Amino acid sequence: MVYIHFIVNPISGSGKHNIGKTELEKHFPKETYKIAVDYSNYKKHAIILTQNAISNNPDCIVVCGGDGTINEVASCLINTKIKLGIIPVGSGNGLASNLNIPKSLDKATEIIRKGNTQFIDVGKVNDHYFFSNVGVGIDATIIKKYESYSKRTLFSYVRASIASSIQFNPMETILSFNNHIVNTNAFMIFISNSNEMGYGMSLTPKASLNDGLLDLVVISKLNLFDKLILGMRVISNKIEKFEKARHTLIEKINIEMPKKIFVDTQIDGEFHNLRTNKIEVTIIKSGLEVLTE
Structure with a gap:
């Protein structure tokens, strides 16, 4: 039984x-x-x-x-x-x-x-787990606005993305990963375990759920024209053609926003306000067994 x-x-x-x-x-x-x-x-x-x-x-x-x-x-x-x-x-x-x-x-x-099952990796951001992705910057703002709408549809997501792009101000951010320290005015910091965000869209189309690595995408401050190009690349799943998106494989990253007290994030498509300005993201290799084909 x-x-x-x-x-x-x-x-x-x-x-x-x-x-x-x-x-x-x-x-x-x-x-x-x-x-x-x-x-x-x-x-x-x-x-x-x-x-x-x-x-x-x-x-x-x-x-x-x-x-x-x-x-x-x-x-x-x-x-x-x-x-x-x-x-x-x-x-x-x-x-x-x-x-x-x-x-x-x-x-x-x-x-x-x-x-039939397979083991997949699990991401951890401070005390929270994620299985698809976590985002800081405009990604979190989009989800916050998206959750305020009465209907969760692709149209609502696009609407939230456009409104957030107009309103969002990049923030001073210090990133520590792979023995590098990067200072940037971050428009988007996106860390993914999976190859899809939802609605068939992806910022990390080559990401794997069981390679023991997380895919990091960093996009610094953009002008209006670049924001439009980025949106088109995301919708058409051609993010690799957007030259201002820096892609790196990581096992761990520390994110600090010195001018913030709390940091907005999205974790697996849900909005979270983390009560800190320091974030640590790590990976738990093969941490979950999932029923699959």
């Missing part, structure tokens, strides 16, 4: 999915599977549900949600023997896309039933 614990975010993807216990029982017959289903009702609720589920020692915990809900659940499973499963029903679904997990409920549940 395989014990699977599902954690469902009922409002992921604008709440248009119908995933619940009745639907899931159609894909996981009672003769073979024991299933339990919990519903996440507010931010960080999935963390509490996962911690409770872990005490029952399931074979795997499956997230039915987007990157934010996945982050809350997966953060509790690092270096445990419990596998993470994903049924992607969020807006962006960047991590699921990188793992080739389809949005189709039939196909996603088939992957879970097959039980």
Whole structure:
């Protein structure tokens, strides 16, 4: 008997999915599977549900949600023997896309039933974990504005990006990585574990989830014309043609913003205000076991 614990975010993807216990029982017959289903009702609720589920020692915990809900659940499973499963029903679904997990409920549940797994790396930013990416600078401003909109769609993301680009002021930043110290007025500091941000867009198309490295993209202060070019390159997935984006592979980076007290970040597509002006980002190699094709 395989014990699977599902954690469902009922409002992921604008709440248009119908995933619940009745639907899931159609894909996981009672003769073979024991299933339990919990519903996440507010931010960080999935963390509490996962911690409770872990005490029952399931074979795997499956997230039915987007990157934010996945982050809350997966953060509790690092270096445990419990596998993470994903049924992607969020807006962006960047991590699921990188793992080739389809949005189709039939196909996603088939992957879970097959039980094939791989270990992926995990990023850590201060006391928070990330599985797709973390961003400082305009990236965080975009997510903050994006979360203020009533609908999380690609149009909302583009709208937030344009508004943020106009309003955002680059900040003095000191970066320490690979035995280098870089002083810059940072427009964007983007650190990625996966090859997709969501909505099919990427700043790090060659990133790997299990190479033991994080992909760092640093973009310093830009003029209006360069901002327009950057936006076009991101949307068309041709960031490698934007010469002002500096790309480096790292295992660790320290970020300090001496003129700030607190630092806005986005972590796996969710806005966070870190109560410090110093950030350390590191990697946990093969820290999470995930059900994949």
